[in-house]
Structure formats: C-alpha cells, structure tokens
Amino acid sequence: MEKGLLLELKNVSAGYNETKIIHDISLAIDEGEIVALMGPNGAGKSTILKAIFGLITHIGDVLLEGEKIYPSPHELVKMGVAYVPQGRRVFNNLTVKENLELGGYSLKDNKECMRRAEHLFNLFPALHAKHDKLAGTLSGGQQQLLSTARGLMTEPKLLLLDEPTLGLSPKVVKEIFQTIKDINQNKKTAILVVEHNLHSLLPITNRAYVLVHGKIVATDTGSNIAKSDILERVFMGKI
Amino acid sequence: MEYIFHITILISIYGILALAQNLVMGSAGLLTIAGAAFYGIGAYTAAILATAFGFNIFTTLIIAPIVAGLIALGIGISFARFRDDYFLLATLGFLMIFNTVVRNWENVTGGSFGIAGIPKPHIFSLTFDTPFSFLVLALIVLFIVIGICYFISRSSFGRVLNAIREDEDALKIFGYKTSTYKLMVFVIGAMLSSLGGVLLASYITFIDANLFTVNESILLWAMIILGGIAKNRGALLGALLLITIPEALRFFGFPNEIAGLMRQCIYGLLLVFLMLYRPKGILGQYKL
Numbered sequence: 122m123e124k125g126l127l128l129e130l131k132n133v134s135a136g137y138n139e140t141k142i143i144h145d146i147s148l149a150i151d152e153g154e155i156v157a158l159m160g161p162n163g164a165g166k167s168t169i170l171k172a173i174f175g176l177i178t179h180i181g182d183v184l185l186e187g188e189k190i191y192p193s194p195h196e197l198v199k200m201g202v203a204y205v206p207q208g209r210r211v212f213n214n215l216t217v218k219e220n221l222e223l224g225g226y227s228l229k230d231n232k233e234c235m236r237r238a239e240h241l242f243n244l245f246p247a248l249h250a251k252h253d254k255l256a257g258t259l260s261g262g263q264q265q266l267l268s269t270a271r272g273l274m275t276e277p278k279l280l281l282l283d284e285p286t287l288g289l290s291p292k293v294v295k296e297i298f299q300t301i302k303d304i305n306q307n308k309k310t311a312i313l314v315v316e317h318n319l320h321s322l323l324p325i326t327n328r329a330y331v332l333v334h335g336k337i338v339a340t341d342t343g344s345n346i347a348k349s350d351i352l353e354r355v356f357m358g359k360i
Numbered sequence: 361m362e363y364i365f366h367i368t369i370l371i372s373i374y375g376i377l378a379l380a381q382n383l384v385m386g387s388a389g390l391l392t393i394a395g396a397a398f399y400g401i402g403a404y405t406a407a408i409l410a411t412a413f414g415f416n417i418f419t420t421l422i423i424a425p426i427v428a429g430l431i432a433l434g435i436g437i438s439f440a441r442f443r444d445d446y447f448l449l450a451t452l453g454f455l456m457i458f459n460t461v462v463r464n465w466e467n468v469t470g471g472s473f474g475i476a477g478i479p480k481p482h483i484f485s486l487t488f489d490t491p492f493s494f495l496v497l498a499l500i501v502l503f504i505v506i507g508i509c510y511f512i513s514r515s516s517f518g519r520v521l522n523a524i525r526e527d528e529d530a531l532k533i534f535g536y537k538t539s540t541y542k543l544m545v546f547v548i549g550a551m552l553s554s555l556g557g558v559l560l561a562s563y564i565t566f567i568d569a570n571l572f573t574v575n576e577s578i579l580l581w582a583m584i585i586l587g588g589i590a591k592n593r594g595a596l597l598g599a600l601l602l603i604t605i606p607e608a609l610r611f612f613g614f615p616n617e618i619a620g621l622m623r624q625c626i627y628g629l630l631l632v633f634l635m636l637y638r639p640k641g642i643l644g645q646y647k648l
Contacts, residue, residue: 174533198535210530212523214645219519226534271534 124151126187127279127311128173128202133181135172142168143335145181150279150328153309155301157322157343160332161356166315167207168335170281173313174204185279198227203277207284207315209268213257217248217267220256224271234274241270244307245300262293269300273308280304282314286321294318298325323347333360365491369563371603372498376505376556378583378595383509384549385581386590386646387518389525390542391444393577394435394451397458398550400572401428402557404462407475407567417481417562421501424558425551432550436543443528455574463569474568478561488562498559505552509592512548521545525590525646575624582627585634588644597642602627 128150136142143165150156158166172179175192183190185200194204203224212220221241225234242249245266251259256267265285272280285301286294298321304310305325316322323329326343331351338360339351346352354360381395405424409415415423439450462469469475480489481497488494512518520541523531528538561567583602588594606623614622639647 176533194532195535195537204533206530206533210527210533212526212530214526215519215522222516223519223523223531223536224534226536274534 124153126150127152127154127185128313129182129184129187130169130173131182131184133169133172133179133183135168135177135179137177141335143172143332146335146337148330148337148340150311150313152278153305153311154327155305155312155314155325157326157329158313158315158332159319159322159329159346159352159355161358163334164332165335166332167283169332170204170283170313170315174202174281176204198275201275201278202281203272203275203279204281205268205272205283205285207287209261209264211256211259211264211267211271213255215256216253217256217259218252220267221248221271221274224274227275237274237276241273244273244303245270260293262289262296265289265293265297266300269297269304273304273310276308277310279311279313282312282316284315284317286316286318294321298322301325319347319352331355362491365495367603367607369491369495369498369559371600372495372502373556373559373563374579374583374599374603375502375596376559377553377580378587378599379505379509379592380549380552380556381580382584382590382592382595383512383552384545386584386595387513387525388521388542388545389528390546391448392451392546392549393448393574393581394454394550395553395580396572396574396576397451397455398428398432398553399557399560399576400458400462400567400569401431401550402554403561403567403571404469404475404557405554406558406561407478408468410479410562411475411477416483417479417558418483421481421555421558424554428554428557429547429551432547433543436546440539440543452574455572455577459569459573462572470568472568474566475561476566478565478567480565481562494563498563501555501559505555506592506596508548508552509595512545513592517541517544522590578631579627582631585641586630588641589646591641591643591645594641594643602630 126149130146130148133146134141134144146169158169160166171177173183174197175194183192218238221238222234225237228234242252247263248266248270286297301312302325305312323343323346329343329346330337331339333355377399384390384392402424405427406417406420409420410417435454439447442450463472480487488497524538524541531538583598584595586601587598606626609619609622
C-alpha cells in the first residue's frame with residue numbers, strides 16, 4: 122500500500138530577526154517514514170524544525186496532509202504534530218509522571234491522559250521504574266527518553282526530534298535509536314529527526330536530506346547517502 | 361497578652377500577603393513588585409465603602425477581591441507582552457501610579473491625610489473590636505487563604521505554574537497558552553492580597569498612602585525569599601520571622617523611632633545574606 126504524503130515544505134525560508142538561516146527549502150515526509158536532516162553546524166537543520174512547528178516565522182508554504190497550515194505550537198499539537206526540542210528540556214522539579222502528564226495537555230480528558238502515560242511507561246520501562254522521581258535526578262539518557270515519551274503523549278502522526286542523542290554516551294545513543302525505530306514501527310509515527318550521529322541514524326532512515334548553509338544539497342535514501350561521499354564532502358567543507 | 365494578639369494579627373495579615381506573593385512569584389516565577397498595590401486596593405476599597413457608604417467590612421471582604429481582581433486582569437492583559445525583568449519594571453510602574461493616585465485623589469482617598477474611622481467588622485450583634493476577636497477573624501481568613509494556596513499548589517493548575525517557572529518556552533511546545541495561566545495566577549494573587557488589605561484597614565482603622573509603598577512590596581519579597589521560594593510554609597515562616605524579629609528590638613531597649621528604622625536595615629541585610637549564603641531560603645527548593 123502506498124504511503125500518503127504527510128508533511129510538505131514548499132520554498133520555505135526562515136530565520137531569526139532579519140537574518141535568514143534557511144532558503145527556499147522544499148522537502149516531503151510520507152506517513153510512517155523516518156526522515157533525517159543532516160549537515161554541519163549552522164546548516165539550518167533545527168531552524169527547519171522550528172519553522173515547521175511555528176516557533177519562528179517563515180515564508181513559503183507548509184502543508185500538512187495536503188492542507189496549507191499557518192503553524193503555531195498550540196494548533197500543531199492538536200493537528201497531531203509533536204516537537205521534542207534539543208537539550209531535553211524536561212521540568213527538573215516535577216516528577217517523571219508529571220512531566221508526561223504535561224505533555225498530554227491537548228487531551229483534556231484526564232483518564233485518557235493517565236491511560237497514555239501508563240502505555241508509555243510500558244513502552245519505556247526505564248521511566249516506569251522512576252515514575253515518582255524528580256526528572257532532574259534522571260541521567261541524561263533517561264531524560265532524553267522522558268523528553269521523547271512526553272512528545273508521544275498525544276500519539277502524534279509526526280514527531281519532530283531535534284538532536285535526540287546530543288551529549289549521550291554511545292551505549293545510550295544506541296538505545297535511543299532503537300527507541301526511535303520502535304516508535305516508528307509500533308505506532309506508525311512519522312519522524313523527522315535532526316541528528317549529528319550519522320552512522321547510527323542512516324540505517325534506520327527511509328530518506329535523508331543533506332543541508333549546507335541553509336540549502337538542501339542532496340536527498341536520497343539513508344543507505345544511498347551512507348554509500349556516497351556526500352557527507353564526507355559536506356563535513357570537510359568541500360561543498 | 362494583648363500585645364501578643366496584636367503581633368499575631370500582623371503575622372496573619374502578612375501571612376496572607378506573603379502567600380499571595382508566593383503564589384505569583386514563587387509558584388509561577390512572575391517577578392512582580394505590585395503586591396503592595398493590590399494590598400492597598402483591598403484596604404482602600406474597604407475603607408471607602410465602609411466610611412463613605414456604610415458597608416459592613418464583611419461585605420468588603422467579598423467586594424475588595426473582585427475590585428482587585430478586575431484591576432489585576434486589566435493590568436495583566438496590558439503587561440502580557442512583558443517577561444522577566446520587563447514585567448518587574450512594569451509592575452513597579454503600576455505600584456508608583458497607584459501610590460501617586462491615592463496620595464493625590466483627595467476627594468476619594470483622602471489624599472495625604474488618608475482615611476480615618478474605618479469601622480471594625482460586625483456581624484449580627486457580634487463586633488470584632490477586641491484584639492482577641494479580631495485575631496480569630498484574621499486567622500479564619502488566613503486559613504482560607506492557606507487552603508486556597510495549598511489546593512492550587514497540588515492541582516494540575518499548580519503543576520503548570522511550576523513548569524512555567526522552570527521553562528516557559530518548553531511548556532509552549534505542548535500547546536499551553538502560558539500567558540493565560542500567568543494572567544490567572546496574577547489575578548488570583550491580587551485577589552488574595554486584597555484580603556490582607558481589608559483586614560489591615562479594619563484593624564488599624566486608619567490608612568494612608570505611606571502604607572502601600574515599594575518598601576512594603578520589598579518586605580513581601582524578603583518574606584518569601586527568607587522562608588523559601590515556592591513553599592507555602594516558607595511564606596508563612598517568612599512572615600512570622602520578619603514581623604517578630606524587628607519587634608524583638610524593642611526588648612533590647614531601642615527607642616521606637618530607632619527600632620522602626622532598623623527594621624528596614626534588617627530586611628535589607630537579610631536579603632543580602634540570603635542571596636550570598638542561602639539563596640533558596642530556609643525551607644525553599646529553588647533559587648529566585
């Protein structure tokens with residue numbers, strides 16, 4: 122069965138104040154896909170996620186399931202898009218369970234919120250064991266799991282993940298990528314992920330976009346990108 | 361004994377004010393110096409209604425929070441675009457405007473002469489005109505405010521306020537309209553502060569603009585910082601300590617005028633020492 126187009130960006134430019142970071146970006150994500158955004162520091166990967174989620178203003182078109190949208194976090198959460206920001210951003214002085222419940226704001230029904238929190242505890246047993254502990258007492262890897270789980274509280278169609286393995290040990294990085302793969306396979310959640318850890322990410326992605334200076338310079342399947350020399354050339358500054 | 365009742369009444373009134381300040385500043389992390397203004401709005405509402413229109417003080421305990429809440433709603437909406445230091449400066453501006461208005465609007469507020477002859481509360485044949493009876497009333501209001509603050513701090517609303525204090529931008533990611541929550545807690549804090557103002561006006565039976573200056577707001581800051589930010593118990597402990605410590609100076613033989621001046625010095629010194637050595641306060645978990 123052919124997958125439908127979930128999110129499309131057409132000629133999107135965005136930045137901060139007067140400075141444009143991304144220029145005329147066009148990309149697409151199908152339902153249930155894992156898509157990677159890759160590139161060196163300052164290429165505009167995180168800016169694309171922020172523009173999609175309405176955290177910064179943009180020009181150009183953002184289409185969700187074929188409908189043009191004018192993104193704001195409040196509306197996008199309701200439309201089934203969740204964003205897991207860089208740096209985990211868990212609420213240190215609230216418990217793991219309270220962090221999860223905050224992620225379910227748009228659900229309104231308290232029972233449904235509880236049910237989903239329980240479901241996520243089953244999906245992430247490491248969090249279940251620490252459900253009543255303050256998030257600030259968790260390790261970096263556990264905080265990342267919590268941040269990702271919190272983004273899944275609304276059972277989104279599309280999960281935007283910004284640098285999910287930043288500052289984590291190789292063992293934890295492996296676990297995080299396994300979790301991303303599991304979420305994608307079990308929940309059929311499409312994932313747009315910004316990541317530096319290319320070797321771990323590429324094998325699980327359906328598609329990857331390579332960015333340099335705010336422009337897409339290559340797009341292909343994860344395995345083809347891995348086989349080509351594009352990443353080497355990009356990171357060596359040859360493009 | 362009457363002196364102890366007097367001090368306990370003051371602790372109760374300042375306990376209410378400190379709890380309200382803690383709700384806004386401690387729980388939600390909204391830096392505001394407008395506490396004394398809403399305290400004053402409560403006091404002036406009670407004083408004007410009771411002296412000019414013959415209202416019972418018990419009635420003003422209901423009307424004053426409504427008046428303070430509506431003013432806070434207008435101010436909160438106007439200041440919604442400000443954050444952190446800018447919000448603090450905007451609330452300072454509001455306090456200065458309030459103080460200037462009550463100091464100069466002679467027809468309504470009595471100007472610099474203030475309002476005298478504010479009656480004691482009475483209900484049926486019972487008048488709360490003795491220190492003990494007024495203490496009972498002040499404690500009842502204090503316990504109601506404690507109940508409200510504990511209810512909020514344990515509710516999902518309180519949890520959102522805590523999350524706003526920690527990382528407002530992260531909370532917006534989940535679709536929260538944080539400005540609405542901040543406005544709500546600002547209004548609730550103002551309503552609770554006004555209750556302290558009503559009690560003060562009725563207790564001392566005279567008010568003027570000098571009671572509601574920036575010094576009073578700084579005192580409320582000192583109370584919650586000393587007791588511990590974001591802790592209801594901390595706010596109460598701060599009120600207890602900062603009312604009783606200056607009073608203790610009288611027992612060391614300082615004349616009243618000197619003791620009064622030293623009070624300000626003690627508040628200032630305590631704030632400096634706390635920032636240096638115990639920024640979380642006595643019972644607190646969080647730094648300012």
